[in-house]
Amino acid sequence: MPTGVAIRDVRGQLFDAAERVLLRDGPSALTSRAVTTEAGCAKGVLHRHFTDFDAFLAELVLDRIARIDDQAAALHKSAGTGTIAHNITQALLDLFESVAVAIVSLVTSRDGLRAQLREVRPAGVPILTDAATAIASYLTAERELGRIIADADVDTLAPTLVGAAHMLFADRQGIPPGAGDVRKVVTAVIAGVEQKPLR
Template sequence: MPTGVHLRDVREQLFDAADRVLLRDGPSGLTSRAVTAEAGCAKGVLHRHFADFDAFLAELVLDRVNRMDAQAAALRDAAGTGPVAGNLTGALTALFGSVAVAIVALVTFRDELRARLRETWPAGVPVLTEAAIMIAGYLAAERDLGRLAPDAEVDALAPTLIGTAHLLFADRTGPAPDPEAVRKAVMNVIGPALPG
């Protein structure tokens, strides 16, 4: 690897490289050497910016969770427009079509990473927990608009939708489920909560 080359926004370059390695090779292929090779920098660059590899991974996970804010805002803004199932299908497909499924596997795969995340994220898998909060917020908005039954249990529906979608998208080596399969799964979960 070349040395002495100035890198701009090193953290972001390393995070993006980690995403690519994670998507291509899975959690077992995600090493500091794989990340720095993918980023085109010397291995020492990662260790100059992070205490160790698990600190890097914890920051990666939290960064990717924070990026969900824009998706959550867009989903909340969709409340009252288009079909509820269509909005959920799009949101779940975008969520699980990203690096999120691979991050769930990574958190499950690495004990030290889970321990580090517990320092700032006390329960659950950060990406899935944040996604459930995002979906629950959207469902609550739709319920307030009368597009879901007044007694719809959004705090139960949201994690059910997240779990269902995660199972649909969990096989990173196979083809992604088609939108109709995702929509059918969404309808199976929210159908009883739809008015009429």
């Protein structure tokens, strides 16, 4: 791109380019040069907007985490409707069919990125922790509605569901699991806590 030509929404374009590189080539291929080449801009553009590449990656992760908030709100709103297994299955599919698995791999593979993220998020693995929080909130709402048992340990169930689903999706090169595979895991995890409807 010629010098002096304004780029609209530079951050958004760089984030989208990074996501494409990450999904296509994996975390090891994600470099500042790969991102700017993918975005079609000079390498200096990235460094004008971010202090270093790990700062850029941290902002990318935080931007993608913000998207989970919308998914979390939709999941919470679904409490009391449909089946619990369907609602959780759909939430996990929405999460893991996105860039989430690649983001988790990126975070675990880069010490500098983890250090940057710890400054603003001291606990847990980004994306996975956020998903577990969203599912725990949903399960709490279902417990309050009487659709799961009163003593259900939602703070254990939620990360169990997220961890099990993550294992299904973790192989980026393999065939991704279908809805039936995810539903089978969800059904097994929540089997002991669903309240049987009164006849």
